Amino acid sequence: MMSAHVDLRNASSATKALSSDQATGSVAIPPMPDYNGRVMAYTVTAAIIVVGVLQQAFAHWLLWLVAGAVVWPHIVYVVTRKTFLSRSPRIRQKMLLVDCVIGGAFVGCTGLVAIPSASVALMLMFSCLIVGGIRQWLIGSCFMAISVLVALAFVGPAASFQSPLLTSLCAIVSTGLYICMTAYYSHQQARALMLAKTQIQNQREQSIALSHKLSKYLSPQVWQSIFTGERDVRLETQRKKLAVFFSDIKGFTELSEEMEPEALTELLNHYFNEMSEVALKYGGTIDKFVGDSIMVFFGDPTSRGQREDAFACVSMAIEMRKHMKIMRQKWRSQGIKTPLEIRMGISTGYTTVGNFGAENRMDYTIIGKEVNLASRLESLAQPGEILISYETFSLIKDRIMCRDKGEITVKGFGKPVPIYEVVDFRRDMGPNRSFLEHEHSGFAMYLDSDKVTERERQVILQALEDAAERLRTGEDVPESETGKLG
Missing domain, CATH: 3.30.70.1230 (Nucleotide cyclase, GGDEF domain)
Known part of the structure; x- marks a missing residue:
């Protein structure tokens, strides 16, 4: 009657590019379980109908809904994947609202028998929260409530809102099974998405490292204009x-x-x-x-x-x-x-x-x-x-x-x-x-006064005074001090 999974279609294009081809070493993301989830939901709903009719909790004419529950998931699959509607924006959310209408009509047709009705409503609300969040949950709740009221207007409430024990157990177990399986699919896809993000990050780091290596063969301005997309190659x-x-x-x-x-x-x-x-x-x-x-x-x-x-x-x-x-x-x-x-x-x-x-x-x-x-x-x-x-x-x-x-x-x-x-x-x-230079045999001086700090200035002045004194007296200047002057 409904399906749920983590929506990956809004993920980045890099994530979409990851395929299940093991030869490329990419992360395999499990197939989206719209179809599987909807088949499971309508199957457990059909089981609840059959058990409820056998225990006389529901009217016998509801057995006709079993055929619809078996066929409907396949119809939705063909409509959403094989026709022009596959290009429709938010098609999953829209089909889930149709499921809410169908589910609400079923709840109304049962006369609001407590546990089966709560089970179906729980599956619908769980699916809405996973697929579309709070907004989808609120809209789906409104659609389901309206559908319930319309169905009750034609059928009327049940004589008793309590269901037989076997019907209640079937509803609870079926709902629990659906929720567990849907949660498992969601966990697998979330895990696959995390692995995909990790792989993308690794590939990004490798690409950055490679680009820096390639940048050594290009001028920085040209390299930057290429890697920022400003210039086409x-x-x-x-x-x-x-x-x-x-x-x-x-x-x-x-x-x-x-x-x-x-x-x-x-x-x-x-x-x-x-x-x-x-x-x-x-x-x-x-x-x-x-x-x-x-x-x-x-x-x-x-x-x-x-x-x-x-x-x-x-x-x-x-x-x-x-x-x-x-x-x-x-x-x-x-x-x-x-x-x-x-x-x-x-x-x-x-x-x-x-x-x-x-x-x-x-x-x-x-x-x-x-x-x-x-x-x-x-x-x-x-x-x-x-x-x-x-x-x-x-x-x-x-x-x-x-x-x-x-x-x-x-x-x-x-x-x-x-x-x-x-x-x-x-x-x-x-x-x-600011720049002075003198170069002779045995003497070299290069001075850029703009780059000399105050502390260095005193050291240089002392070295120059020592050199000047020795030049005046005709003494040889030690090699260590000529090095300072150069």
């Missing part, structure tokens, strides 16, 4: 105005001939790691590493505007140049005598950016004449020099001091291209500059 490009940066190490070829491959690899990876942190600090998209060269661009996938993108790119280059001096001193202390210098080129203009390649193997990169110009500027730069195009200069000249370097001829450009050398931030020029 397909072959597509667009035209955008970007600031493009190239750099390489002057003297690296000579160094590669002197060092063992393992030591050279360690040095190069250390260099790339340090420079990558600087690039990410300023929001650059790291395109690729080629040999000892680095390619970075600003303005995609995210942009702060052309002026800010260009300023961030040049600021990154200045900090890389400063950081290279510190790294060079560290390498010298490790026995690397070849002076390694970084040279850089920056160009700003429209490029084609996006996914290039094949459907099964693509690369997120940029192409265009501005890319060629940045690469050309990098190859023309002297060690420690940053060359920029006129477009870049026009965007950053109010905050960064630059020096005119004349014009060059570049393939793909019809006219000579004016270029400029980056000197430093205007705020750091003159007596107010």
